[in-house]
Amino acid sequence: EIVLTQSPDFQSVTPKEKVTITCRASQTVGISLHWYQQKPDQSPKLLIKYASQSFSGVPSRFSGSGSGTDFTLTINSLEAEDAATYYCHQSSSLPRTFGQGTKLEIK
Amino acid sequence: QVQLVESGGGVVQPGRSLRLSCAASGFTFGSYAMHWVRQAPGKGLEWVAVILYDGDNKYYADSIKGRFTISRDNSKNMLYLQMNSLRAEDTAVYYCARDSGGAAAEIEYWGQGTLVTVSS
Numbered sequence: 001e002i003v004l005t006q007s008p009d010f011q012s013v014t015p016k017e018k019v020t021i022t023c024r025a026s027q028t029v030g031i032s033l034h035w036y037q038q039k040p041d042q043s044p045k046l047l048i049k050y051a052s053q054s055f056s057g058v059p060s061r062f063s064g065s066g067s068g069t070d071f072t073l074t075i076n077s078l079e080a081e082d083a084a085t086y087y088c089h090q091s092s093s094l095p096r097t098f099g100q101g102t103k104l105e106i107k
Numbered sequence: 108q109v110q111l112v113e114s115g116g117g118v119v120q121p122g123r124s125l126r127l128s129c130a131a132s133g134f135t136f137g138s139y140a141m142h143w144v145r146q147a148p149g150k151g152l153e154w155v156a157v158i159l160y161d162g163d164n165k166y167y168a169d170s171i172k173g174r175f176t177i178s179r180d181n182s183k184n185m186l187y188l189q190m191n192s193l194r195a196e197d198t199a200v201y202y203c204a205r206d207s208g209g210a211a212a213e214i215e216y217w218g219q220g221t222l223v224t225v226s227s
Binding site: 001032034036038043044045046049050055085087089091092094095096097098099100101 | 142151152153154157166167168169202206207211212213214215216217218219220
């Protein structure tokens with residue numbers, strides 16, 4: 001099983017700040033790494049697919065990069081509505097796995 | 108638009124069974140693999156199972172293997188999760204989800220979830 005480890009677990013940030021969340025895989029996943037946003041009491045929503053491709057309708061301030069075992073989700077100019085928990089997810093092999101999540105709090 | 112609506116959750120005693128359903132609409136159901144993903148209260152996401160488009164291939168997380176069965180009825184646009192021998196640690200919101208198609212495809216759309224509580 002591929003273990004995905006995100007950092008940090010929690011971050012308190014101010015609006016307009018730039019945020020970087022990392023996801024490290026225990027073995028290579030190529031670019032089959034995806035990012036989701038989950039707001040309280042809502043289901044997850046796809047933000048970034050295949051490491052760097054933005055999903056339809058996602059604001060341009062969200063971007064992703066990386067390949068192999070190290071990946072990054074970047075949020076430029078954070079907005080209050082970005083308060084959420086962010087998860088990475090690998091589809092390279094079964095069983096599918098998720099990172100433990102990174103909770104963003106807006107100050 | 109893609110809609111996934113789960114049902115069948117509730118409170119069930121340990122050791123008992125429950126069947127979850129997911130009604131799909133807004134896309135050609137029989138063309139996509141479908142997943143179940145769960146989330147225990149206050150915890151992260153845990154992948155449970157996937158069934159490929161034709162229903163012939165199914166894969167499970169080790170934590171539920173042998174107790175849960177995923178199935179689908181493409182004629183009714185329905186996905187199911189039969190859960191047997193339920194344990195307290197199976198308590199979670201269960202999400203039905205669709206991938207984007209193709210090998211190693213990302214999970215693209217999620218339902219709103221249905222809560223399963225295993226308690227005596």
